Amino acid sequence: MQKKKLVMATANAGKIREIKAQLGEQYDFLSLPDIGCLEDIPEEQDSLQGNALQKAQYVWDHYGYPCFSEDTGLEVAALNGAPGVYTARYAGPQKNPDDNMDLLLKELAQAQDRSAQFRTVICLYLGPDDIHYFEGIAPGKIAPQRLGEKGFGYDPIFVPQGHERSFAQMTLAEKQELSHRGQAVRQLSQFLAQL
Template sequence: MSTILPLVRGSRLVLASHNKGKLAEFSTLLDGYGITVVSAGELGLPEPEETATTFTGNAELKALAAAKAAKIPALSDDSGLCVSALDGAPGIYSARWAGPDKDFANAMQRIEDGIGGNERTAWFICVLCLAFPDGTTHCFEGRIDGTIAPAPRGQEGHGYDPIFVPADETRTFAEMTDAEKNRISHRARAFEAFRATCLA
């Protein structure tokens, strides 16, 4: 692996996502580092087809596509909710379970229907990938374990946050403030590894 040069103040970084919730979350995480974050959606970049079979593979696909199209470094996130009783599903297909209309209420109901009376262990995985226009990539993984709540709770966050209760917590991610979630989430843990290596 080549040496990773840190991103310095004044750098521009494209977030390889069209998800406004993720853009807000990453803008908060990167606040204070002097890096301008612009989303792939703002630049009008197409969303590449996620054809890989792992979080890392899909993160690399997205980051490379954005970095080469924008000609600046790109940061992508591939993350998902894995449910033990569903053999790890929805996993890398978490977004696709919500369908083209991003109907996460329906996706959360699918999970509840699938669990039935089985145990409710679950975990979130996040892989961040930093890619450069020359094709170089560096990936960082974060994970948080927890359980699935019997019904959605809370108005904060996005995606599956209303049904995920982190270990040692009684609240779902959606019942936490952004600051509380960002201290413990899978994305925050992956970001910490990225921060320690890639931010000056």
């Protein structure tokens, strides 16, 4: 039986590694570089769901592959849900994780409430009339400084609820069990298994 081809609309090596580990061997899993998509796909919507749909639809429209795309936001209570949809480019269009963490830590320096949540929305685009969404939420808090070397993005400053270690101090398996993306990918995997 030939594996189904499925594109994930990202070139982020950290996301690819995490999701590939979860989806397993039932798919011929392709990233954007694998299909020759080297352009920066627009993310112009005002919601995570809107951005996920825009990216997945772009791959379908321009490359003809069934695709899933995700958008993730870090929502900080003391900042009224910011950075939210602007998480990747919080400190500017350069999308630099260190700049983003520096800015967030600076803005929360005097905050009493450091509670936050990561939220991921995945859009699975199998065709214009066959679109599905999956969402995962990981509650937690922002640490006062970076903790750990693993992971990517804001992982060194995000401590999931009920834990003392940041995502960047956890193994990939530990993080996947707790993370927003892990939850959403599990839902995606269960859905795909039924197709």
